[in-house]
Amino acid sequence: MSHKTKGIILVLIQFGLLIAIIGLPHGDVWAVTELVGNIAVLLLMAGLAITLFGIVSLGNSLTATPVPKATAVLRTTGMYAIVRHPIYLGLILIGLGLTVPAGSLFTVFAFVLLIVLLSYKARFEERLLIEKFPQYRAYAARVGRIIPFVGKLKN
Template sequence: MKRALASALVSAQFLLLLALALLPHGTLWPVHLAVVFGAIVLAVAGAVFAVLGMLGLGPALTASPIPREHAPLVTTGVYGLVRSPIYTGLMICGLGLVLLGASVWHLVAWLALVLLLAGKARWEERMLVAEHPDYAAYGARAGRFLPGMGRLKP
C-alpha cells in the first residue's frame, strides 16, 4: 500500500509538470519579452536547484518519497538551506511555466503541484523522523521549501 501511494504521488507530480508544459496558452497577462525572460530564469533556477538536491543526496536518492533504508541523512549543501530542495526546484520551475502559460489552467495545475508536493513532503518527513533520530533537530533549523520557513517544532 505504501509503495503504491508513493508511485501514485510521483506519477501525479510528473503529470502536473507535463500539464504545465503542454496546456494551451492563455491571456491572463501579456507574455512579452520581460515575462519570457523571467519565466526562463525561474525555470532554469528551479531546475538547477532540483538537480543540486538530487546530486546532494548521493546514495540516498530515490524517486520515491519512501526513504532508502540505511541511507545517510543529508544536511549539507542545498539541504543546509531547505529540507526539500528537489520539491522547491520543481515548484520554482513550474512557476516559470505558469508565467509562460498565462492561463487559469496553468495556475490551477501549479497550485495542485504545490499542494501535492507539500503533502508528499510531510509524509516523507514522518518516515525520515522514524528512520533518522537527528531529523527532528535538522527540521527545527532548516525550512521545508524556503530557508527559515516551515521548520519543525523542536
C-alpha cells in the same frame, strides 16, 4: 496502502501536473512580454540548477519516491542546510517558470495543485525520515521545509 505504493502514486501525480502545466492550452489572461519570458527562463534555470544540485547531493540515497532507502544517509549540508527539500523547491520554480509564460488560469490551477501536492509529499516523506533518523526532528527545527526559514518543525 504501502508507503512505497503511496510514494509511487505521489510521484506519478507530480509528473502528471508538470506535464499538464506544459500541455494545457495557453491563454491571454496576462500579457506575455519579453520581460515575462526572461523571468520564466530565469525561474526555469534556477529550478533546474536547484533540482540537479539536490539530486547530486543525495548521491546513493536518491530514490524515485519519497520513501527513503534502507541504506539512506541523512543529508544536512550544502543545499540541505538551507531547505529540507531542495528538489521540491526546484520543481516549484520549474513549475512557476512554465506557468508564467502560459498566460492561462488553467496552468495557474495546475501549478497550485503542484504546490499542494509537493507540500503533502514533503510531510509524508518527513514522517518516514523521523522514523528512520532520530536526529531528523532537530534538523527540521533548524531548517525550513521547502522555502528557507519557512516551515521549521516545532519541537
